Amino acid sequence: MEASAPSKGIFDSANLEAREHVVELLRKAYWMEIETVMSYISASVNLDGVRALEVKESLREDVEEELGHARRFAERIKELYGVVPGSDDFAAEQSYLQPPEEQTDIVHVIRGVIKAETGAIEHYTRVIEETEGVDPVTQDMVIEILHDEQGHRRLFEGFLREYEVEGIA
Numbered sequence: 321m322e323a324s325a326p327s328k329g330i331f332d333s334a335n336l337e338a339r340e341h342v343v344e345l346l347r348k349a350y351w352m353e354i355e356t357v358m359s360y361i362s363a364s365v366n367l368d369g370v371r372a373l374e375v376k377e378s379l380r381e382d383v384e385e386e387l388g389h390a391r392r393f394a395e396r397i398k399e400l401y402g403v404v405p406g407s408d409d410f411a412a413e414q415s416y417l418q419p420p421e422e423q424t425d426i427v428h429v430i431r432g433v434i435k436a437e438t439g440a441i442e443h444y445t446r447v448i449e450e451t452e453g454v455d456p457v458t459q460d461m462v463i464e465i466l467h468d469e470q471g472h473r474r475l476f477e478g479f480l481r482e483y484e485v486e487g488i489a
């Protein structure tokens with residue numbers, strides 16, 4: 321009996337299709353992070369008012385984290401022999417995170433952030449499921465990033481709760 325070559329997992333030629341699929345999932349994740357960076361920068365600057373300060377500060381910190389996520393997704397795309405897309409491929413999806421009519425409308429931004437984080441959580445959960453037994457390294461990375469997004473979402477749910485209790489949201 322012929323000895324089979326040791327497995328290189330996701331890098332095996334037999335796994336080419338699986339690898340390309342993972343790269344596709346990562347490209348979507350990369351764009352989600354880039355768009356989040358854009359939306360969070362604008363919200364962290366646009367908002368007005370004393371009550372907005374906490375939310376703005378928190379968004380400023382998130383911008384750095386989301387940018388870090390975008391970089392990690394880009395690096396992983398490269399490691400999997402994919403190509404990090406150029407700006408021509410970008411298509412905006414966060415219609416709900418456009419600047420509000422009134423820049424004091426903090427609730428609009430909080431709800432938008434929760435929606436963006438929820439979208440990320442859903443996509444990353446899918447990536448984790450689809451890389452199970454296929455690409456444990458990508459899976460591990462995405463588990464860490466998912467943890468960050470869950471933290472972001474929870475924080476903004478707390479902000480929203482405060483406005484709900486006061487009957488403003």
Ligand SMILES: [Fe+2]
Nearest residue numbers: 353385386389
């Ligand atoms: Fe992120």
Ligand SMILES: [Fe+2]
Nearest residue numbers: 437468469472
């Ligand atoms: Fe996030």
